[in-house]
Amino acid sequence: MTPPLLVLYGGTFDPVHNGHLAIARHARDALHAEVHLMPAADPPHKGPTHADAEQRAAMLALAIGDAPGLQVDRRELQREGPSYTIDTLRELRADIGDKAPVALLVGADSFIGLPGWKSWRELFEQAHLVVAARPGNGIRAQLPAELAAVAENRWIEDPVQLHAGPAGCILRLQQPLHPESASDIRRRIRDGEPWQEQVAPAVAAYIVRNGLYAGLAVTSGPL
Ligand SMILES: Nc1ncnc2c1ncn2[C@@H]1O[C@H](COP(=O)(O)OP(=O)(O)OP(=O)(O)O)[C@@H](O)[C@H]1O
Numbered sequence: 001m002t003p004p005l006l007v008l009y010g011g012t013f014d015p016v017h018n019g020h021l022a023i024a025r026h027a028r029d030a031l032h033a034e035v036h037l038m039p040a041a042d043p044p045h046k047g048p049t050h051a052d053a054e055q056r057a058a059m060l061a062l063a064i065g066d067a068p069g070l071q072v073d074r075r076e077l078q079r080e081g082p083s084y085t086i087d088t089l090r091e092l093r094a095d096i097g098d099k100a101p102v103a104l105l106v107g108a109d110s111f112i113g114l115p116g117w118k119s120w121r122e123l124f125e126q127a128h129l130v131v132a133a134r135p136g137n138g139i140r141a142q143l144p145a146e147l148a149a150v151a152e153n154r155w156i157e158d159p160v161q162l163h164a165g166p167a168g169c170i171l172r173l174q175q176p177l178h179p180e181s182a183s184d185i186r187r188r189i190r191d192g193e194p195w196q197e198q199v200a201p202a203v204a205a206y207i208v209r210n211g212l213y214a215g216l217a218v219t220s221g222p223l
């Protein structure tokens with residue numbers, strides 16, 4: 001019997017917000033998959049995070065609670081250096097073998113930036129790609145030429161195909177757009193604007209209890 005589809009949803013999650021959660025739940029339900037939300041210890045394309053890795057993982061655990069089919073995956077917290085996704089997938093394949101179907105879930109902005117990732121072409125050998133649309137980011141229209149060329153014959157419409165092979169397909173996740181972004185939430189907290197409804201109640205309580213993001217200076221670098 002083919003093992004169940006594992007969806008890896010990596011992110012900085014600084015903090016995890018309702019957009020992340022909606023997409024993870026939607027992927028679980030639409031793809032009949034187990035979704036692992038995986039905080040990056042050291043996200044390769046970002047400056048230093050605002051909450052540390054343990055705090056970001058703790059917020060993820062609070063956000064997920066005991067929701068079936070969702071779990072926090074701490075594998076990148078156990079590695080030093082930048083959290084390159086290809087290294088994570090190679091590590092995962094060493095654990096579970098070459099046959100099990102694995103998909104990487106990314107937002108459209110991440111997908112468009114894929115040619116900047118370490119060994120990006122190999123990602124398609126190690127996993128399927130599932131892409132969630134995001135406001136302001138067209139998926140197929142805005143692809144850089146080298147990504148469009150690699151992606152060309154990989155697009156599929158039917159999620160069942162993700163279960164049929166270990167890697168190599170690209171699926172657009174059909175879901176409503178979600179406007180939330182972690183940087184906007186951090187800005188709102190800093191500026192005293194409403195933000196609590198954009199995160200799970202337990203995450204809002206954690207942020208307040210730990211005084212996260214409130215002290216960000218305007219000059220402290222990118223939000
Ligand atoms: N609202 C959203 N809709 C679709 N994809 C999203 C959304 N928010 C985040 N993602 C995707 O989830 C993954 C992790 O996102 P991340 O933790 O960096 O949050 P973010 O909101 O993009 O943060 P920031 O605003 O600081 O860039 C990325 O692939 C990103 O594209």
Ligand SMILES: O=C(O)c1ccc[n+]([C@@H]2O[C@H](COP(=O)([O-])O)[C@@H](O)[C@H]2O)c1
Nearest residue numbers: 010011012040043044045084085117118
């Ligand atoms: O492997 C890379 O080169 C790489 C470059 C940029 C981002 N990523 C991964 O993409 C995921 C989303 O990244 P981010 O910065 O939007 O939170 C997260 O798991 C990162 O580790 C990976």
